[in-house]
Amino acid sequence: MSQTIETRRAASRKLLSAGRKLATSLAVIATTLLGLLIITFVVGRMIPADPVIAVVGDQADQATYDRVYKEMGLDRPLYVQFGSYLADIVRLDFGQSHVTKNQVASDLARVFPATLELATLATIIGAGFGVPLGILSAVRKGTWVDHLARIVGLLGHSTPIFWIGTTVILICYANLGVIPAGGRIDIYNEGLVEGPTNSLIIDSLLAREWDVFWSALHHVIAPALILGYAAMAYLSRMSRSFMLEQLRQEYILTARAKGLGTRPIIWRHAFRNIRVQLLTVVALAYCGLLDGTVLIETVFSWPGLGQYLTSALFFADMNAVLGSVLLIGIISIAINLLSDIVYRFIDPRTR
Amino acid sequence: MTQDPGSSMTKSGYFTDLHNWLINEDFTSTRQARLHKAYVAWLSLLANPLAFAGFAVVIALVIIAALAPVLTVYDPYGQDLTMALKAPSANHWFGTDEFGRDVYTRIVYGARTTLYISILVTVIVAPIGFVIGASAGYLGGWVDVVLMRVTDIFLSFPSLVLALAFSAALGPGIENAVIAIALTIWPPIARLARAETLTFRNADFVVAAELQGARMGRILLRHIVPLCAPSIIVRLTLNMSSIILTAAGLGFLGLGAQPPMAEWGAMAAAGRKYLLDAWWLTTIPGLAILVVSLAFNLFGDGLRDILDPRNA
Numbered sequence: 001m002s003q004t005i006e007t008r009r010a011a012s013r014k015l016l017s018a019g020r021k022l023a024t025s026l027a028v029i030a031t032t033l034l035g036l037l038i039i040t041f042v043v044g045r046m047i048p049a050d051p052v053i054a055v056v057g058d059q060a061d062q063a064t065y066d067r068v069y070k071e072m073g074l075d076r077p078l079y080v081q082f083g084s085y086l087a088d089i090v091r092l093d094f095g096q097s098h099v100t101k102n103q104v105a106s107d108l109a110r111v112f113p114a115t116l117e118l119a120t121l122a123t124i125i126g127a128g129f130g131v132p133l134g135i136l137s138a139v140r141k142g143t144w145v146d147h148l149a150r151i152v153g154l155l156g157h158s159t160p161i162f163w164i165g166t167t168v169i170l171i172c173y174a175n176l177g178v179i180p181a182g183g184r185i186d187i188y189n190e191g192l193v194e195g196p197t198n199s200l201i202i203d204s205l206l207a208r209e210w211d212v213f214w215s216a217l218h219h220v221i222a223p224a225l226i227l228g229y230a231a232m233a234y235l236s237r238m239s240r241s242f243m244l245e246q247l248r249q250e251y252i253l254t255a256r257a258k259g260l261g262t263r264p265i266i267w268r269h270a271f272r273n274i275r276v277q278l279l280t281v282v283a284l285a286y287c288g289l290l291d292g293t294v295l296i297e298t299v300f301s302w303p304g305l306g307q308y309l310t311s312a313l314f315f316a317d318m319n320a321v322l323g324s325v326l327l328i329g330i331i332s333i334a335i336n337l338l339s340d341i342v343y344r345f346i347d348p349r350t351r
Numbered sequence: 352m353t354q355d356p357g358s359s360m361t362k363s364g365y366f367t368d369l370h371n372w373l374i375n376e377d378f379t380s381t382r383q384a385r386l387h388k389a390y391v392a393w394l395s396l397l398a399n400p401l402a403f404a405g406f407a408v409v410i411a412l413v414i415i416a417a418l419a420p421v422l423t424v425y426d427p428y429g430q431d432l433t434m435a436l437k438a439p440s441a442n443h444w445f446g447t448d449e450f451g452r453d454v455y456t457r458i459v460y461g462a463r464t465t466l467y468i469s470i471l472v473t474v475i476v477a478p479i480g481f482v483i484g485a486s487a488g489y490l491g492g493w494v495d496v497v498l499m500r501v502t503d504i505f506l507s508f509p510s511l512v513l514a515l516a517f518s519a520a521l522g523p524g525i526e527n528a529v530i531a532i533a534l535t536i537w538p539p540i541a542r543l544a545r546a547e548t549l550t551f552r553n554a555d556f557v558v559a560a561e562l563q564g565a566r567m568g569r570i571l572l573r574h575i576v577p578l579c580a581p582s583i584i585v586r587l588t589l590n591m592s593s594i595i596l597t598a599a600g601l602g603f604l605g606l607g608a609q610p611p612m613a614e615w616g617a618m619a620a621a622g623r624k625y626l627l628d629a630w631w632l633t634t635i636p637g638l639a640i641l642v643v644s645l646a647f648n649l650f651g652d653g654l655r656d657i658l659d660p661r662n663a
Contacts, residue, residue: 032503036504039508043517046520056469154648155641158645160640162600162603163636163638174627242559291510292508294512298604313605313606318519320514336507341417
């Protein structure tokens with residue numbers, strides 16, 4: 001009888017501590033989000049251009065100026081303005097873009113899938129090549145494979161990504177003609193496929209529109225490979241150092257002493273133990289790629305978030321800039337949160 | 352060489368003696384001990400060819416930036432439209448741009464811009480990152496929580512995007528680019544300083560200093576800084592490369608350095624319009640960025656092996 005009470009107590013304690021953990025992580029996310037909003041709000045206040053002039057034009061008289069100034073709520077105290085800014089964001093109202101004349105939120109919804117497609121493909125390429133390369137160079141430490149991986153990694157860290165983009169266009173488009181100059185799809189394949197995922201590659205596959213599929217793949221391959229290379233450089237370096245750390249452990253020595261072959265030692269023992277760390281760095285690489293997409297989308301005229309952001313910057317379209325920046329920040333938080341959740345599934349110690 | 356009575360008169364003998372005096376670990380003065388440390392570091396740099404190559408390129412960059420007017424014959428801003436878009440030749444090693452300006456001259460002057468940005472950002476970021484990180488680690492409690500939350504918020508933005516937002520708000524220009532980059536670069540330094548401070552926080556020498564009544568500022572400055580310095584210096588050197596890449600990215604997107612200023616990222620961006628006719632306009636500034644940022648990475652890696660072997 002007392003035993004069941006004990007176990008019940010233990011169970012409720014466990015539940016309580018799980019609840020507390022959840023509450024803490026929710027609080028962390030909430031404060032991070034709030035911080036993001038404060039940063040974008042402050043950045044929005046710092047704009048050198050007068051937001052009222054942007055609306056009424058510089059020919060307006062003082063009375064009109066004052067009226068619009070009041071209408072925009074600029075006479076109210078800052079914390080009130082921040083409150084209404086928060087309320088707008090919660091209703092997904094990022095304001096109107098004065099270049100496209102659309103709501104920024106609907107613009108973002110239109111351009112974001114293209115970036116998601118590109119960044120996801122690049123992460124798959126980066127992890128697919130980078131992790132095996134890192135593991136191989138850890139296993140063959142000091143051999144030519146290791147040196148090659150080191151050079152690949154160092155170059156990936158040091159090369160300006162926009163420059164790889166322009167060089168690839170110069171060589172592969174202008175001289176060899178094997179890739180298109182830019183964009184997401186050929187003009188005559190545009191608008192043929194409307195699908196559930198908004199990823200042209202997946203949608204055209206689902207719809208069995210092979211021409212569209214090949215055209216989309218043809219367009220995405222160069223930017224995705226370049227971004228994937230940047231991710232690969234980072235991931236191969238990280239997975240090499242994770243793997244080396246595992247290979248130094250005593251259980252590896254024990255397994256070797258028991259006569260286990262190299263392959264099972266690497267994949268069944270060492271690799272299982274670095275999965276969690278790998279997941280974290282893949283998530284970080286994905287966030288890092290959002291930086292790269294801004295530059296690569298500009299170079300390849302890829303109609304995504306990055307290009308939207310840079311053209312908004314060019315036209316000083318502040319609502320669009322802040323909306324995009326906020327979206328990128330939120331995506332980064334979401335990706336880290338996701339990796340945290342999956343982490344809990346993989347690693348029993350964190351449960 | 353007063354500590355070295357047996358110095359011979361021949362030149363090679365003198366160097367051998369100096370080497371022996373420097374390598375000898377039976378120090379007779381603190382000065383000898385310090386020189387010994389520096390000398391051993393120098394020898395291990397020489398023993399690592401890649402790191403030494405990085406170091407050499409960095410030194411070359413400084414020399415090129417300092418001697419820019421001596422190394423060039425053209426004016427980096429003088430336009431000559433009759434000479435526009437000429438391919439590399441004996442007169443114009445790297446060709447000319449759309450205004451007929453010599454690309455080699457502008458690359459050389461661009462070294463000044465790059466050094467200016469990266470040194471200024473580093474000088475701003477190092478003390479700020481250290482103070483935030485070290486006080487979070489030293490004080491602990493809610494100060495730690497608040498400061499690290501702020502750090503994490505800045506870390507949750509991809510750095511180029513955050514720098515873009517700040518330079519959009521501050522307006523274009525190289526000084527604003529410096530501020531924008533500094534605002535995105537400090538969080539990793541603060542994280543590192545906090546971690547390093549935590550490892551020494553409860554060390555006996557810190558407790559002893561506290562018992563003697565030393566204030567926090569003194570403990571951080573006199574006891575924590577010397578111990579954190581190696582890993583922070585390594586981090587700052589490796590950071591140089593990301594500062595250079597971010598600055599170039601900003602320049603490429605039209606923020607940061609403005610025309611006609613000679614800045615490699617902005618030069619590559621301007622050359623994009625003529626990509627198919629004049630390959631040298633984007634290729635050469637890009638190569639310059641690549642070489643310098645690779646050099647800082649190689650040098651930083653080597654420096655880590657020397658200064659901070661724990662994290663190598």
